[in-house]
Amino acid sequence: MSISPARAAAFDILLRVERTDAYATELLHSAQFSKLSAKDHGLATEIVMGVLRWRSVLDEQVAQYSSQKLEKLDPEVITALRIGTYQLGYLSRVPQSAAVNESVELVKQARKRSASSLVNAVLRRIAVDKPGEASSAVLRAHPSWLVSKWEGMFGREAAGKICAYDQTVPEVAIRVSGAAAHSELSDAGIKLAPGRILASANRVDAGEITNAAAFKAGRVFIQDEASQLVAMLVGKGKRVLDCCAAPGGKARIMAERNPTASIIALELHEHRARLLRKLVPAANVQVLTADAREFRPEDLFDRVLVDAPCSGTGTLARNPEIKWRLQPEDLSDLHTHQLDILQSAMKLTAPGGRVVYSTCSLEREENSDVVAEALEADRSFHLIESRAALEELAEDGELQWKDLDSLLDGLYLRTIPGVHPCDGFFAAILEKN
Numbered sequence: 001m002s003i004s005p006a007r008a009a010a011f012d013i014l015l016r017v018e019r020t021d022a023y024a025t026e027l028l029h030s031a032q033f034s035k036l037s038a039k040d041h042g043l044a045t046e047i048v049m050g051v052l053r054w055r056s057v058l059d060e061q062v063a064q065y066s067s068q069k070l071e072k073l074d075p076e077v078i079t080a081l082r083i084g085t086y087q088l089g090y091l092s093r094v095p096q097s098a099a100v101n102e103s104v105e106l107v108k109q110a111r112k113r114s115a116s117s118l119v120n121a122v123l124r125r126i127a128v129d130k131p132g133e134a135s136s137a138v139l140r141a142h143p144s145w146l147v148s149k150w151e152g153m154f155g156r157e158a159a160g161k162i163c164a165y166d167q168t169v170p171e172v173a174i175r176v177s178g179a180a181a182h183s184e185l186s187d188a189g190i191k192l193a194p195g196r197i198l199a200s201a202n203r204v205d206a207g208e209i210t211n212a213a214a215f216k217a218g219r220v221f222i223q224d225e226a227s228q229l230v231a232m233l234v235g236k237g238k239r240v241l242d243c244c245a246a247p248g249g250k251a252r253i254m255a256e257r258n259p260t261a262s263i264i265a266l267e268l269h270e271h272r273a274r275l276l277r278k279l280v281p282a283a284n285v286q287v288l289t290a291d292a293r294e295f296r297p298e299d300l301f302d303r304v305l306v307d308a309p310c311s312g313t314g315t316l317a318r319n320p321e322i323k324w325r326l327q328p329e330d331l332s333d334l335h336t337h338q339l340d341i342l343q344s345a346m347k348l349t350a351p352g353g354r355v356v357y358s359t360c361s362l363e364r365e366e367n368s369d370v371v372a373e374a375l376e377a378d379r380s381f382h383l384i385e386s387r388a389a390l391e392e393l394a395e396d397g398e399l400q401w402k403d404l405d406s407l408l409d410g411l412y413l414r415t416i417p418g419v420h421p422c423d424g425f426f427a428a429i430l431e432k433n
């Protein structure tokens with residue numbers, strides 16, 4: 001029996017996500033899988049992202065019917081079971097026979113023939129019994145330590161909203177350069193809606209933006225609205241430093257808003273620096289492959305962005321694999337790396353200059369704790385109210401979101417997925433005396 005290209009691709013991608021640190025979205029858009037037909041790519045995407053979003057709930061269902069403990073199953077076997085269970089429970093248009101038989105075949109072709117009867121038996125029982133989703137499913141689709149942490153930080157209601165948002169397919173937010181690109185998109189059948197937070201952002205209402213010529217040519221960029229907003233907080237300067245710049249979403253906006261500034265964009269990894277150069281061709285942006293902790297320029301900067309490497313817990317709707325990889329103890333290593341980068345960046349800031357420190361994490365350890373420790377160690381900096389920067393953006397007609405209070409946590413900017421229609425970002429503005 002043959003396996004459909006969509007299910008074969010989903011199986012391959014999920015195994016790679018399990019065995020390496022690869023991200024599902026990047027694999028789905030890689031050259032190998034972009035070759036799939038639009039229909040197969042769509043189904044592969046639905047299966048991959050659905051399995052990653054609902055993994056623990058799918059495992060509970062498999063465990064009810066499996067004669068073997070899940071920990072004992074080979075990765076190929078549990079992956080085929082998750083793919084089958086997801087289709088049976090969440091994709092009503094997929095015939096049950098295809099969901100069951102192709103998972104059995106995936107296991108056979110992966111040379112795990114001895115497990116094929118178990119996969120067949122478990123999936124047939126699930127197809128008949130149709131174990132329903134409990135009302136707490138969105139919470140149970142997250143590690144319990146993370147949910148408890150969010151309940152403590154944001155309250156139960158907001159934590160529930162975050163979990164519910166993480167289980168949805170988020171809207172695609174974009175930036176479009178120039179009026180010509182707008183009409184190009186409309187001619188290509190892509191329907192756009194206005195941004196929900198920013199006047200210069202758009203949302204894709206219909207059509208596959210990644211297939212559009214304007215996207216392929218770099219006249220349209222996919223970027224969450226919270227990420228766009230953080231780049232705008234950096235404001236205007238003459239010498240601007242972006243410490244952690246790839247793939248370059250924020251650098252591009254800073255270049256757009258500071259056309260005469262000299263901008264240096266640092267990136268630790270060579271391959272990511274190459275991608276950054278390609279995605280941000282602006283003449284006033286100089287890309288350097290360097291460690292921000294060791295960068296020693298001749299002159300100081302008046303605007304610095306530290307968009308630090310982080311856990312990414314504010315982006316779980318987009319990157320659901322993070323919730324299964326992240327361990328509570330990882331937060332302390334991230335904190336140390338983030339603090340090192342921020343403290344190095346502060347040393348490169350001119351008197352009267354500003355550093356914006358941001359992450360796409362919801363965790364206090366990576367956000368306010370980092371900023372508080374850095375300020376404690378260097379008394380020549382103080383915090384600036386993010387409210388003032390947001391009010392300026394509102395006066396300029398850029399910020400459209402009316403409830404400014406909801407975007408603030410004391411002096412900090414903070415977006416919460418599900419409470420706001422975007423990823424969860426944190427930003428602090430530090431000014432040197």
Ligand SMILES: C[S@@+](CC[C@H](N)C(=O)[O-])C[C@H]1O[C@@H](n2cnc3c(N)ncnc32)[C@H](O)[C@@H]1O
Pocket residue numbers: 227243244245246247248249250251266267268269272290291292293307308309310341
């Ligand atoms: C959150 S991402 C930045 C996203 C980027 N600002 C944007 O808007 O597209 C963090 C980046 O920092 C890079 N990075 C990590 N440690 C670094 C360091 N010590 N110095 C410079 N870059 C670093 C990572 O490779 C990653 O590309």
